[in-house]
Amino acid sequence: MISRYFIRQNLKLQLCSTRNYVPDYNKRKTDWILRKANGFLARNPNFFLHFTFNGIMAVLVGFYFYTKYQEKQIRKTMTEEEYIMYREKKKALKEQRLKYGTDLYIPFITKKVENERIDEIYYKS
Secondary structure, eight states: OOOHHHHHHHHHHHHHSSSOOOTTTSSSOHHHHHHHHHHHHOTTHHHHHHHHHHHHHHHHHHHHHHHHHHHHHHHSSSSHHHHHHHHHHHHHHHHHHHOOOOOOOOTTTSSOOHHHHHHHHHHOO
16 A cells, blocks of 8 residues: 555656656747857857957957047148148147146046147147
C-alpha cells in the first residue's frame, strides 16, 4: 500500500517534469524580432562594445570636421590678409590660454569670447 502511494507520487512528478508540460502562465516567447536579435547577439557578442566605441569615435571625428568646416566658412568671407590677421589673433588667444589659463571656455557656462577681447589680447602680447 505504501509502495503504491510512492509510485503514484513519482508518476505525478514525472508528468510534471516532462518537456511537454508547459503551464499556461509561462508562455514561450516566439516573437520573431526577439529571435532575430538573440541570434544576432549570439553571432556578434562584442556588438555593444564596438557600437559604443565607434559611437564615441564618430562624435570626436564629427567635432573635428565641424571645426574645420567653420574655419573654411570664415576663410571664404575674408580676404587673404584679413584671414592671416584673424589666424594670428586666434593663435595669440590660444597662447594666452595655455600660458596663463585665462579666458578658458567651459561648455554651457562661459559665453563665446568676442572679437574685441581677441583684439585686446592680441595687441597686449
